[in-house]
Amino acid sequence: MPTFHAAWTCGGVAATVLALLTKNWSFEAVAVAGVLVPLALVAAPYVRGAGPVTPIGDDGSKVPWRRILPVGIAMVLFYMVDTAATTWGPSYLHHVFGSGAALVAVATLPYLVASLVGRASGDRLAEHFGAANLVRSAAFVGAAGLGVVVFAPHPLIAVLGFTVAGLGLSAVAPLAFSAAAKIAREQTLSEHEAVRAKVDAIIARFNQFNYLGGILGAVMTGAVGNDSLRYGFAIPMVLVLFLAPLARSFR
Known part of the structure; x- marks a missing residue:
């Protein structure tokens, strides 16, 4: 999963570079190059017909929330x-x-590039050190990076802090998906039901944590940092340390 998520990060890096290259373009040109063309490429396979699709739907899977939480x-x-x-x-x-x-x-951009490096090497690191140890280390590296951001005396130092945080924390999300999938697979096997469909359904529900974190990160940082964003980034700097005790759930 970390390597797979690296492709996602590649998209973020490509979008950032594209925005920099097209910052002086007209709105119409950016709309065509940055929106309409990619949408056409994505839609093309479906226009030709990609074959039958089997919907997962709600199959009544019992989500093992106590273990997944x-x-x-x-x-x-x-x-x-x-x-x-x-x-x-x-x-x-x-x-x-x-x-x-x-x-x-x-x-x-440095944050995204560091995330790309962290995810590209995440599979090997998790295999060598274990997912739990990797997440535990991510807690302290991420907090250290955000600490540099909060107390940075110069903007380049702040960028360095973001880079360290991205490098340290990048593998947490894909490893969380892997851990949830393993828990879901154990749950389905114990009930002697179709494994793949149930794992897919449970992972789809698990993805809601993604959006919850995104909303909290955007709103809380902005609200607390209304007077100074230094205070806003101090909140995730402290909260990310809670990854350390949660790491044992990744085994």
């Missing part, structure tokens, strides 16, 4: 940091340090 909380904590960094990072550089447009524009 700690892993879901870890997902929430990660996405709180991720959304705070990508949503409020540029504003932080602009309002706290008065950074120019050039630095603000690339504020999240």
